Amino acid sequence: MKFLDQCKIYIRSGDGGGGAVSFRREKFIEYGGPDGGDGGRGGDVWIESVDGLNTLIDYRYQQHFKAETGVHGMGRQRHGAAGEDIVLRVPVGTQVLEEDKETLVVDLDRPGLRVRLARGGNGGHGNVHFKTPINQAPYFAMPGQKGEEKWLWLRLKLIADAGLVGLPNAGKSTFLAATSAAKPKIADYPFTTLSPNLGVVDLSETERFVLADIPGLIEGASDGAGLGTRFLGHIERCAVLIHLIDGTQDDIVGAYHTVRDELMAYGFDLEDKLEILALNKIDALDADTRAEKAAELEAAAGKAPMLVSGVSREGVTAVLRAAMGAIREQRAAEAQDAPGGVAAPAPWTP
Secondary structure (H helix, E strand, C coil), X not given: CCCCCEEEEEEECCCCCCCCCCECCCCCCCCCCECCCCCCCCCCEEEEEECCCCCCHHHCCCCEEECCCCCCXXXXXXXXXXXXXXXXXXXXXXXXXXXXXXXXXXXXXXXXXXXXXXXXXXXCCCHHHHCCCCCCCCCCCCCCCCCCEEEEEEEECCCCXXXXXXXXXXXXXXXXXXXXXXXXXXXXXXXXXXCCEXXXXXXXXXXXXEEEECCCXXXXXXXXXXXXXXXXXXXXXXXXXXXXXXXXXXXXXXXXXXXXXXXXXXXXXXXXXXXXXXXXXXXXXXXXXXXXXXXXXXXXXXXXCEECCCCCCCCHHHHHHHHHHHHHHHHHHHHHHCHHHCCCCCXXXX
C-alpha cells in the first residue's frame, strides 16, 4: 500500500429541501386550506478517526465529498426526509486544516473521535406555516437553506512512542527490523527509506511501545533539501528520540550537529525532546576505535553515547530499555495531567 500523509479534499454538506405549496382539496370536504409540508434537512459531513488505517491513500483518488440534499416537502403536510450524512474515516493522528494549511480545525489524536466538519442546511417551511386569519391561503413557502462547502487539508502525523532520527544510511531501518516485526527496505545506499515505517517493540508481556523510522535528514533539510522536513511531523508526538550516528563514517561530530540543527530549524519543540544518543554499526569497529569515537561524540554532545549494532544486536536491548523508561515517565505525567489525576482508559481491543 502506498503511503500518503497529506492531501486536499473538497466537502459540501447537503442543501435543505424546499417547503411545499399545496392546498387540501377533497371531495365532500367543505373546508380546505394550505397543507404544504416542510423540507428535510440536508446531510452533514463528519470525520472520524478509526483504528486499522495508517495512510490517507483513500483520499488520493477521490477528493470531492458531498452529503445528500434533503427531500422537498409534499402535500397533505408530508415532510421531506433528511439527507444522508457522509462520514470520512481517517487514521488516528490525522489533523484537519483550513485551506491555508495553517489554521487547525481538529486534531484526531484518539480512536473513535467524531467531528462534524460541515452542517447540512435546514429544510424550508411549507405554506401551512404561513396561514393567518388575514392570509388564509398563502401561495408561498420557504426554500431550503444552502449547505456549507469548503476545501480542507488532511495531514497525518503517525502516533508513535519513540522515533528514530539520523542521517541517511545511519542504520535506522536495520535497527527497526532488529527490534520489531517490521520489514522496511534495507540497502547499502542513502535514502533507502522514502516514507515512514512503524514497528511494535515487545520487551516483555507488559512492556510494549511503537517505534517510528523516518527518512534520513541532510544539511539544509529545513529548506527543502533531500526529502526535506516533511516527515518530521510523524515524530512530533514521540516521547523520546533515538538518534543514531553511523560509527563507520569519518565526521561523526558533524553528523550529530547536522541532525540537531535540522530538528531545531523545524521547531515544534523537537529539539527539546529527550534524546537517546547511540553510536551505531559498532560491529564494524574494533575496541580502540569504539572508545575513540565514543569519547569524541561525548565531547560534542555533552553526554555519553550508547554503543549499538542493529546487525549483531549488541546493545540494542539497553537502548530499548532506556526508551521504555522515558515513555513510562511521559505516560505517568499524562496520567497526572488527566482530570482527577487518572488517565483516560484505553479503548478495549481483543
